[in-house]
Amino acid sequence: MKHLIPFILLALVAASASTWQVAVQNEEDVAFHFVVVEAGTDRHGTIQRSLQGAADVVATATALTDMVPAHGVMPLPGTRADDLLVGVYVYPGRSSWPVVVVPIAPGARTVLVSRDSVLTAEDGSVVTLRPWQARLGTEPVLLDNRYLDWEPIAPLARFARPIEPSSFRLKTESESRSAAISDALFWGRGGTRLDTVKAVTSDRAVYVKASVHDEFAAGASLLFYFFTDRGVDRSAFTVEIPVTSASGWVLLWRDGVADPLVIGAYVRDAFLMEAMVRFDLVPADLPLFHPRNGAVEVATMFSGAGRHEEFYHARMYLSSVPHHAPAVAR
Missing domain, CATH: 2.60.40 (Immunoglobulin-like)
Incomplete structure (x- = not known):
């Protein structure tokens, strides 16, 4: 079952909509690293055409510049209707990371990201990338409770x-x-x-x-x-x-x-x-x-x-x- 952040926090999201419109909430116990792929761009079309397209977008991104911590929430600035959140769940110590694609519906205030968002092929296998294929950015700190x-x-x-x-x-x-x-x-x-x-x-x-x-x-x-x-x-x-x-x-x-x-x-x-x-x-x-x-x-x-x-x-x-x-x- 998915649990939304408390109502008071949702009210804060709505109150500051002029600054950003979406709160991304991670339902899993590992961090979600991603980039925003804007609607109407070539990369957006690539993802829409094939599952491999999503993996290619992640692998070719200069850096996965955004991150939502495990069981955490992160504000996402700007208008994001019809955009895609494309990234990976980062499992420390694993040899592969599942690829995740989350669409943002028009008018959405909160976007849930969970294992239901992981891409799977027709045979049921999970679409993954090797850790070295996904650049996690250059920020000095990751909010991961590991310190x-x-x-x-x-x-x-x-x-x-x-x-x-x-x-x-x-x-x-x-x-x-x-x-x-x-x-x-x-x-x-x-x-x-x-x-x-x-x-x-x-x-x-x-x-x-x-x-x-x-x-x-x-x-x-x-x-x-x-x-x-x-x-x-x-x-x-x-x-x-x-x-x-x-x-x-x-x-x-x-x-x-x-x-x-x-x-x-x-x-x-x-x-x-x-x-x-x-x-x-x-x-x-x-x-x-x-x-x-x-x-x-x-x-x-x-x-x-x-x-x-x-x-x-x-x-x-x-x-x-x-x-x-x-x-x-x-």
């Missing part, structure tokens, strides 16, 4: 021993105030105590990894307050990663705007989370990583029992975030 990509990247912040705050920010329907840490219901629970934070940028996105001392639980969020200059006291905007489930959206909040924008996606396991923020989903007037003398403050938040408890951890400087610019595709 191997992060090993060479130094932490921006590290808390080998959990911080010991004296206060926290308490928000309810009627108030927002600083309160003594002894009044907190959720401190030390559900992923509120950070262990490490890492980040890396590419030309296309910024990637973030966070680990926690306490296992993530429903209700937890990571908050990143962006400051355009180190001397500015008020944040320009906030990025929230609500790590309530195993995968979901990254949200952008702006002052005076009631609804957030979806700007990326995350995956997580019990103690680790990695997220991707796509630059093409961020409004052009928001300096996510410009100027480079900007700063970001990280906090954890837990929501429950009619209250939001926010725990400040550290300030980090954008100039410390490494940039990944590989010379060749892997």
